[in-house]
Amino acid sequence: MKTRFLTLAATAAALAFGTMAAEAKVKACFIYVGPIGDFGWSYQHHQGALEAQKNLGGEEQVELAYLESVPEGADAERAIERFARSGCNIIFTTSFGYMDATNAVAKKFPDVKFEHATGYKRESPNISTYNSKFHEGRYVQGIIAAKMSKAGVAGYIASFPIPEVVMGINSFVLGAQSVNPDFKVKVVWANTWFDPGKEADAAKALIDQGVDIITQHTDSTAPMQVAHERGIKAFGQASDMIKFGPETQLTSIVDDWGPYYTKRIKAVADGNWEQIDIWGGMKDGHVVMAPYTNMPDDVKAAAEAAQAKITSGELNPFTGPINKQDGSEWLKAGEVAEDGVLLGLNFYVAGVDDKLPQ
Amino acid sequence: MRIELVRRPQHSALFSALSPFIALGLTLVAGAIMFSLLGKNPVDALYYYFIDPLTGIWDPGNRWQLHELAIKAAPLILIAVGLSVCYLSNNWNIGAEGQFIIGAVVGSFIPVVFPGWHSWIVLPLMLLLGMLGGAAYAAIPAFFKVKFNTNEILTSLMLVYVAQLFNDWLVRGIWRNPEGMSFPGTIRFSEWAILPQVWPESGRAHWGFVFALVAAVVVWFMLSKTLKGFEVKVLGQSPRAGRFAGFSSGKVVFFAFLLSGALAGLAGISEVAGPIEHLNEKISIGYGFTAIIVAFLGRLNPLGIVAAGIILALTYLGGESAQIAIGVSDKAVRAFQGMLLFFVLACDTLIHYRVRIAGAPAAKAAETKAGEATQGA
Numbered sequence: 001m002k003t004r005f006l007t008l009a010a011t012a013a014a015l016a017f018g019t020m021a022a023e024a025k026v027k028a029c030f031i032y033v034g035p036i037g038d039f040g041w042s043y044q045h046h047q048g049a050l051e052a053q054k055n056l057g058g059e060e061q062v063e064l065a066y067l068e069s070v071p072e073g074a075d076a077e078r079a080i081e082r083f084a085r086s087g088c089n090i091i092f093t094t095s096f097g098y099m100d101a102t103n104a105v106a107k108k109f110p111d112v113k114f115e116h117a118t119g120y121k122r123e124s125p126n127i128s129t130y131n132s133k134f135h136e137g138r139y140v141q142g143i144i145a146a147k148m149s150k151a152g153v154a155g156y157i158a159s160f161p162i163p164e165v166v167m168g169i170n171s172f173v174l175g176a177q178s179v180n181p182d183f184k185v186k187v188v189w190a191n192t193w194f195d196p197g198k199e200a201d202a203a204k205a206l207i208d209q210g211v212d213i214i215t216q217h218t219d220s221t222a223p224m225q226v227a228h229e230r231g232i233k234a235f236g237q238a239s240d241m242i243k244f245g246p247e248t249q250l251t252s253i254v255d256d257w258g259p260y261y262t263k264r265i266k267a268v269a270d271g272n273w274e275q276i277d278i279w280g281g282m283k284d285g286h287v288v289m290a291p292y293t294n295m296p297d298d299v300k301a302a303a304e305a306a307q308a309k310i311t312s313g314e315l316n317p318f319t320g321p322i323n324k325q326d327g328s329e330w331l332k333a334g335e336v337a338e339d340g341v342l343l344g345l346n347f348y349v350a351g352v353d354d355k356l357p358q
Numbered sequence: 359m360r361i362e363l364v365r366r367p368q369h370s371a372l373f374s375a376l377s378p379f380i381a382l383g384l385t386l387v388a389g390a391i392m393f394s395l396l397g398k399n400p401v402d403a404l405y406y407y408f409i410d411p412l413t414g415i416w417d418p419g420n421r422w423q424l425h426e427l428a429i430k431a432a433p434l435i436l437i438a439v440g441l442s443v444c445y446l447s448n449n450w451n452i453g454a455e456g457q458f459i460i461g462a463v464v465g466s467f468i469p470v471v472f473p474g475w476h477s478w479i480v481l482p483l484m485l486l487l488g489m490l491g492g493a494a495y496a497a498i499p500a501f502f503k504v505k506f507n508t509n510e511i512l513t514s515l516m517l518v519y520v521a522q523l524f525n526d527w528l529v530r531g532i533w534r535n536p537e538g539m540s541f542p543g544t545i546r547f548s549e550w551a552i553l554p555q556v557w558p559e560s561g562r563a564h565w566g567f568v569f570a571l572v573a574a575v576v577v578w579f580m581l582s583k584t585l586k587g588f589e590v591k592v593l594g595q596s597p598r599a600g601r602f603a604g605f606s607s608g609k610v611v612f613f614a615f616l617l618s619g620a621l622a623g624l625a626g627i628s629e630v631a632g633p634i635e636h637l638n639e640k641i642s643i644g645y646g647f648t649a650i651i652v653a654f655l656g657r658l659n660p661l662g663i664v665a666a667g668i669i670l671a672l673t674y675l676g677g678e679s680a681q682i683a684i685g686v687s688d689k690a691v692r693a694f695q696g697m698l699l700f701f702v703l704a705c706d707t708l709i710h711y712r713v714r715i716a717g718a719p720a721a722k723a724a725e726t727k728a729g730e731a732t733q734g735a
Contacts, residue, residue, distance in 0.1 A: 035688070067681055068688045071643045074633035077562075078426045079678060085422075086682055096541060097640055120539055161530065163540045191526075344539040357530070 026269045028052070028261075029088035030066040031079055033095035038194055040219025040238040041255070042068065045094045045117075047239075048257025055262045062265060072097025077104055084109040090268045092261070093117065096162075103127060113273050115264060118164070120343065125275050130260060133281030134164070135171035135342075136310045137253035137289055138215075139317035141235050142175020143306050144250050144292075145213045146183045147299045148233055153353075155206030156187045157199055157216040157223055161357045163345040165217050171317045172215065173351045175306070186211055187354035196222035203227060213250075224248055233294060240290035251303070252290035259285040279339060282311040318342060323350045363711040373709050381701040388701070389694050398684050406683045407676035407694070418560070425561025427671050429633055433458070435570035435667035436625035437649035439577050440618030442658040446581070447614045448594040453499060453514030454622040455646025456521035457492040461623020462630045463525050464491025466544065466637040469551035470533050476550045484551060484627055492623015493616045495521065500615035504608040510615075518646070526639045533637065543638035553632040566628035571664065573621055578660035590614065622646060655702060673698060 030049050034042035046066065053062045065088065070079045076098045083091050084105055090113040093102045099119040106114040106127040114127040122129055145154045156172065158165050169187060176183035186209060188202040199218050203226035206214060214227045214234040221244040227234035228248040236242070236252025260280065267273040280286035289307055292300045309315035320331030325348035331337060348356050373380075389407070390400035414421040437454045444451040465488030468480055498517060502508035530542040537545075553564040581587035593600035593610045600607060625645065630637050652670055656663030677691035 029682075065682050065685070067678060072638075072640045073643055074429055074629060075643075075674075077633065078429070078675070081422065081426075082678060082682060097638070100546075100635065160542070162542065166540075346540040 025061050026056075026090065026265055027063040027065065027088045028265045028268075029083040029086075029091045030064070031070050031076070031083070031091070031093045031095075031098060032066060032068045033070065033072065033097070034194060034219075035068050036066070038219055039221060039241070040194065042094070044238050044255040045092070045257055048255075048261045049092075051258030052261035052265050055258070056266055056269070061269070070098075077101035080105040080114075081108070084112045088112060090115065090265060090273070113264075113268055120277075122275060122277065128264075128276045128278075130276075130278045130280070132255060132257075132286035133279060134253055134255070134287055135167045135317060136281045137287050138168045138171040139175035139310065139315075140289060140303050140306045141215055141251065141253070142172040142177075142183075143179055144295065144299055144303050145172070145215070145235075146176035146179035147302060148250065148295060149183075149211075149213045151210055151212045152180060152182060153184045153186060153209075153211045154213040154215060155203070155209070155211035156185050157202045157206070157214065157218055158187050158189050159193050159218045160191060161189065161346075163343055166345045166348070166356065167342055168217050169352060170345070170349045173349055174317055174322065177351055179302075184351055184353045187352065189357060190218050192218060194219045196220040199223050200226050204230075207232065221245075236290060242290060242293065247294060249290070249293060250295055251292050254288040254290055256286060256288045279343075282307065283313060324348070325350055325352055325356075360716045362714045362716050363707070364714050365711055366709075369709050377705040377709055378702065381698070381705040384701045384705075385694075385698045388697050392690065392694065392697075393686065396686060396690060398686055402684055403680055403686065406680040408672065410679045410683070411672055411675040422561040423675060425557075425563035427668065427675055428556075428563040428567040430671035430674055431667040432566040432570045432632075433625040433629055433645045434649050434652045434670060435664055436566070436573055436628070437618075437622045437646055438652040438656065438663045438667060439570070439574050439660045440621030441649055441653040442656070442660055442663060443577060443581070443590060444614040444618045445653060446594045446658055447590040447610050448597070449500075449503070449611055449614045450511045451496065451499070451514050451615060451618055452511050452650070453496070453517050453646070454618065454649055455642060455644065456514070456518035457495050457619040457622035458626040458629075458646045459518075459521040459525050459642050460495040461488040461492035461619075461626030462637060462641055463521075463528060463626075464488060464494075464623070465627030466533075466547075466630055469547040469631075470544045470637065473545060473548055476548060478550070480548075480550045481553065481631070484631060485624060488623045488627025489620040490623070492626060493620040496615040496619025496622070497612065500612045504611050522642055525637070525642070529637055529639050535636075544636050546636045547631060551631060552635055553628060562633065564628070564632040566625070566632050569624060569628060570667070573624075574660040574664045577617075581660065586613070622649075651699060655699070 030045065032042040032045060036042050036046040049064055053064050056062045067079050070076055072095060080091060080093060080101055092115045094117045096118045099116060099121050102114050102116045103121050103123045106124045110126055112126065116127060116129050118131045119129050154176065156169055158169065169185065173185050186206055188206055190198045190202050192198055199216065199220050200222040203214055203223040207230050212232045214223050214232065216223045216237050219238055221241050224234050224236060224241050224245040228245045233250050234245060234248050236249050238255050240252050240254055242249050292303050306315065316336050318337035320335040321333045322331040324330045327350065386404060389404060393400040393403040411423045411427060414424040437458060441451060441454060465484040467487060468475065468484050495517065499510045499513040502513050503510045529544055533544045535543055535545045553566060556563050556565060556568065581590065589605045590610060592603060593605055593607050597607055630641060634641060648670065652663055652666045656666035673695045677695065680686050681688055681691060
C-alpha cells in the first residue's frame with residue numbers, strides 16, 4: 001500500500017513540472033483539451049511548449065504554465081481568464097472549442113497576447129490563429145499506401161466529420177490515386193478523438209473487410225497494435241508511434257509545434273508580436289514525417305520525392321483535375337483549391353468508399 | 359479473518375451533525391500529506407485549493423472568481439435538487455445528463471430556428487421550453503416504470519446516450535451554423551436569447567444561479583412542509599405504507615421524474631443561454647452525473663444540496679488555481695477531489711455502521727449466526 005502510494009506520488013510529481021522560475025522575462029501559458037500524456041494532440045502541443053522554452057533560454061527566460069483536460073464549454077472562459085489574470089504574457093488555447101472563449105477573454109485583456117489553434121475568429125487585435133496543413137502528410141501516406149497495398153484498399157479510422165478530417169481523407173485518396181487510379185479507401189467513423197477500445201474495434205472491422213493498410217485520424221496507439229497483431233502495415237498519428245509498432249509503422253505525421261511556439265514567444269519577448277493567421281505546412285516545419293520504415297527502397301524514394309516537392313511548393317495535393325465523389329467536377333486541370341474552401345470542406349473526392357455523415 | 363459492517367442500533371446525533379466537518383478535516387490532513395509527498399508546500403496548496411477562489415468575498419479585485427463559482431455550481435444544484443425528490447421517493451433517475459441535453463436542445467429551438475425574433479418574450483419561452491423538454495424526456499423512463507415495471511436505472515441511463523447522439527446529429531446537421539466552416543455548433547444566439555448577467559460590473563454570473571437558489575428553497579418547502587412532500591417520502595421509504603395511506607405510487611413516480619427532468623432541462627437551457635451562448639456538441643460534460651454526487655453529499659436535502667454544489671464547484675476552481683499557482687498536475691487535483699468524496703461517504707457510513715473484524719476463534723463460535731446473517735445481507 002505504502003509503495004503504491006509512493007509510486008503514485010512519484011508519477012504525479014513527474015507529470016507536474018516546476019514552473020517557478022523567479023524572474024522569467026515572458027510567461028507563456030497553455031490550455032490543453034486532453035491530458036499531456038495522450039501521446040497525441042495535447043502531448044505534441046506540450047512538447048512544442050517545452051521545446052520553445054528550451055530554445056529561448058530555459059526557465060530563466062520563459063516561464064511555462066499549463067492546464068490539462070480543460071472542457072470546451074463554460075469552463076474554458078474561466079481557465080483562460082485565470083491565466084490572463086495570473087500574469088501570462090501570451091496564452092495558447094490549443095483546441096477548436098476554445099474559440100469563442102478565447103475571443104471573449106482577449107477583448108477584456110488587451111495587453112495579453114492570445115493564440116488560438118485551429119480557429120477562424122480574430123475579433124480583437126491581440127488574438128492570432130494558427131493551424132497546420134496535416135493533409136500534406138496524408139498525401140505522402142496515400143502514395144505509400146498505394147505502393148504497399150496488394151488489395152488496393154486502405155482503411156481509414158476517422159474521428160469526427162469536421163473539415164480537417166475530411167481534408168485528410170481526401171488528401172490520402174488523392175495521393176494514393178496518383179499511384180493507382182483505382183485505389184479505394186474505406187472509412188469508419190469512431191466518433192471520438194481518443195478511445196483505444198473503439199479505435200481497436202474499428203481497425204478490426206476494417207481489416208475484416210479486406211483492407212491491408214490502416215491509417216487513423218484518432219489519437220491512440222490501439223489501431224497500430226491491432227495492425228501489428230494482424231500482420232499488416234499502418235501509419236501513426238500526431239506523434240511518432242514507432243515503439244508501438246516497430247514492424248508495423250510505415251511513417252507518421254508528427255505535429256511539430258515547437259518552431260511556431262518558439263517564434264511567437266520570442267516575438268512577445270522582443271516586443272514585436274503582431275496578429276497573424278497562419279496555416280503552416282511542411283515548408284514551415286509544422287508538419288514533419290517520422291522516418292520511413294518497413295518499406296522497400298523504391299517506395300521510400302517515392303515518398304521522399306513527394307515530401308520534397310510539397311516542401312518546395314512544387315506540389316499541392318489539392319490540384320485539379322479532381323472530381324467530387326458524385327462524379328461532378330470540383331477542380332479543373334491545374335486549378336488549385338482555395339484555402340477558404342479547404343477549411344470548410346464537407347464533401348469527399350471520388351474514390352472514397354463511404355457516405356460522409358452530414 | 360473477515361471484516362464486516364454491522365448496523366448500529368442507534369446512531370449518534372452529535373456525530374451525524376459533525377460528520378461533514380470530520381470528513382473535511384481528514385481530507386485536509388490526507389491532502390497535506392499528498393502535497394508534501396509531491397514536494398509542494400501543503401499550506402500553499404490548501405490555500406489555493408480552498409481559500410483563493412473565495413478571496414473575492416473581501417477582495418473586489420478577485421470577485422470574478424465568486425461569479426465563476428456560481429456559474430459552475432448552478433447546474434449542479436439545479437439538477438441535484440430535482441434528483442433529491444426522485445431519490446427520496448425511491449425513483450433512481452440516473453439520466454439527468456440526458457434531460458439536461460434535451461432541455462438545452464428544445465430551449466434552443468427558438469434562437470436557432472427564429473434568430474430574427476427579437477422580443478422580451480423569447481427568453482422566458484426558451485426557459486419554459488427547456489423545462490418542458492427535460493420533463494418530457496424524463497417522462498419516458500417514468501412511463502415505462504409505471505406501465506411495464508421497467509428498471510428506471512437502465513432506461514434513464516440509456517436515454518442519456520440517445521440524447522447525446524441526437525444533439526450531436528442536430529448541431530452537425532440541420533442546425534449547423536452555415537458560416538461556421540462546417541464545424542459542429544449552431545449560430546450564436548441573439549442578445550434577446552441570452553440570460554442576463556446578475557451583476558455584470560464584477561463578473562459574468564448569470565441568472566441560472568438565482569434559478570438554482572429559488573428551486574432549492576421551493577423544493578425544500580415542498581418536501582418539508584407540504585402533504586406532497588410527505589407522500590414522496592412515505593412512498594420512498596415504504597411503498598406498502600404509502601398505499602395504505604391512499605397515495606398513488608404511479609403518480610409519485612411521474613411527479614418525481616417530471617420535476618427532476620424539468621429542473622435538469624432548466625439547467626441545460628440556462629447553460630447554453632448563459633455562458634456558452636450557442637448550442638454545440640460539447641455541452642454535456644457530466645453535470646448530470648456529478649449532480650448525483652452533489653445530491654448525496656447534500657444528504658438529499660435541497661438546502662444541503664446548495665452547500666454541496668458550492669463545495670464541489672469550489673474544488674474545481676481551487677484545483678485550477680492550484681495547478682497554475684504551484685504547478686501540481688491535474689491528476690493530483692482529481693485525486694484530492696476523490697479524497698474529499700471518499701471521506702464524506704466513509705464518515706456517513708461509519709456513523710450508521712460499525713466495523714467488526716470477525717474470525718478470531720473465540721468470537722467465531724459466539725457470532726457464527728450473526729455473521730451468517732450479515733453475510734447474507
